[in-house]
Amino acid sequence: MSARIIDGKAFAAQLRRRVAAEVDRIRSGAGVTPGLAVVLVGDDPASQVYVRAKGRQTVEVGMESFEHRLPDTTSEADLLALIGRLNADVRVHGILVQLPLPPQIDPAHVLDAISPEKDVDGFHVVNAGRLSTGQEAMVPCTPLGCLMMLRAELGVLAGKRAVVVGRSNIVGKPMAQLLLADDCTVTIAHSRTRDLRAVVRSADIVVAAVGRPRMIPGDWIRPGATVIDVGINRIAAGGKTRLVGDVDYDGAADVAGAITPVPGGVGPMTIACLLSNTLTACCRIHGLPAPDLGNA
Numbered sequence: 001m002s003a004r005i006i007d008g009k010a011f012a013a014q015l016r017r018r019v020a021a022e023v024d025r026i027r028s029g030a031g032v033t034p035g036l037a038v039v040l041v042g043d044d045p046a047s048q049v050y051v052r053a054k055g056r057q058t059v060e061v062g063m064e065s066f067e068h069r070l071p072d073t074t075s076e077a078d079l080l081a082l083i084g085r086l087n088a089d090v091r092v093h094g095i096l097v098q099l100p101l102p103p104q105i106d107p108a109h110v111l112d113a114i115s116p117e118k119d120v121d122g123f124h125v126v127n128a129g130r131l132s133t134g135q136e137a138m139v140p141c142t143p144l145g146c147l148m149m150l151r152a153e154l155g156v157l158a159g160k161r162a163v164v165v166g167r168s169n170i171v172g173k174p175m176a177q178l179l180l181a182d183d184c185t186v187t188i189a190h191s192r193t194r195d196l197r198a199v200v201r202s203a204d205i206v207v208a209a210v211g212r213p214r215m216i217p218g219d220w221i222r223p224g225a226t227v228i229d230v231g232i233n234r235i236a237a238g239g240k241t242r243l244v245g246d247v248d249y250d251g252a253a254d255v256a257g258a259i260t261p262v263p264g265g266v267g268p269m270t271i272a273c274l275l276s277n278t279l280t281a282c283c284r285i286h287g288l289p290a291p292d293l294g295n296a
């Protein structure tokens with residue numbers, strides 16, 4: 001079998017067009033322009049690439065973009081003070097502090113300081129709690145993007161056996177919550193899981209969020225399964241570098257029913273969902289009906 005390729009770039013472009021249309025609508029209707037503030041501490045090259053892409057796409061959908069670049073010597077107190085100002089700024093509806101942060105800053109303190117209603121990453125404990133108890137939440141962008149692609153690929157997810165490999169607070173755990181909310185039978189695997197091969201082999205849906213290049217070989221995949229590869233791993237390739245996922249793409253594409261490529265899969269959807277979350281946050285803050293763009 002040869003898997004369908006789930007085109008995350010095309011999905012993301014389509015979601016951005018819908019966001020742009022809604023931004024237009026609330027600007028002319030309510031006189032409100034959604035604004036997203038992105039904070040980058042330090043000069044990690046990968047983070048700079050993401051932050052630049054976010055800023056550009058924010059402007060492209062008609063939102064206001066506020067970028068704050070701080071030196072990697074920034075103190076936690078100074079970063080918390082900036083977050084306080086962004087929380088109070090009525091032009092700002094979404095706040096994202098790019099991770100990872102330099103070692104003198106405790107990410108938990110930072111995520112805690114962001115007003116939950118402006119927490120477009122969905123990393124605040126209030127949003128994690130709201131998601132896991134089935135209340136209206138800001139949903140983390142990466143799992144939300146994965147869910148949207150899975151729904152588009154499979155239709156109803158109820159009853160599917162889903163295996164999420166990875167249990168981080170930003171990807172694995174919220175991904176499992178979203179699949180559970182869509183009535184999947186969910187297994188969360190991690191570094192202490194016994195016989196990972198057999199666990200993965202049982203899945204109709206595999207979401208890989210580990211951070212180990214091609215750790216999941218094709219022969220672990222159940223024939224016809226849908227594979228969502230969250231991993232973004234930069235590896236050396238003939239003097240240059242390239243990105244690969246957590247799944248061996250070539251091997252898995254022979255057996256899977258459908259698979260996301262890396263790059264061009266989950267990554268672009270993550271940024272599109274960030275824009276969608278900013279629109280949602282803006283609508284909730286201003287008491288406007290939030291459009292349903294496939295949100296959880």
Ligand SMILES: NC(=O)C1=CN([C@@H]2O[C@H](COP(=O)(O)OP(=O)(O)OC[C@H]3O[C@@H](n4cnc5c(N)ncnc54)[C@H](OP(=O)(O)O)[C@@H]3O)[C@@H](O)[C@H]2O)C=CC1
Pocket residue numbers: 142165166167168169170171172189190191192193196209210211212230231232233266267270
């Ligand atoms: N496309 C996108 O938009 C995004 C991509 N990513 C990418 O996704 C990947 C995961 O990110 P993140 O969740 O932040 O990573 P973390 O490092 O926070 O978590 C990795 C998880 O993988 C588990 N793990 C590690 N080794 C194994 C193993 N041998 N077998 C099974 N499980 C294992 C860990 O288990 P344990 O808990 O036991 O240690 C942990 O739960 C990375 O490649 C990252 O770059 C991340 C965010 C967004």
Ligand SMILES: Nc1nc(=O)c2c([nH]1)NC[C@@H]1CN(c3ccc(C(=O)N[C@@H](CCC(=O)O)C(=O)O)cc3)C=[N+]21
Pocket residue numbers: 049050096097098099100121141142232243262263264265266267268270271
């Ligand atoms: N507060 C915070 N929120 C995040 O959502 C967040 C973060 N910190 N820190 C880092 C991770 C990682 N992440 C990615 C986003 C887009 C791509 C993406 O668009 N990738 C392209 C390739 C980009 C390239 O070529 O490098 C693709 O997969 O096609 C990847 C990774 C968001 N993260």
Ligand SMILES: [Mg+2]
Pocket residue numbers: 121140141142143170270
């Ligand atoms: Mg995210």
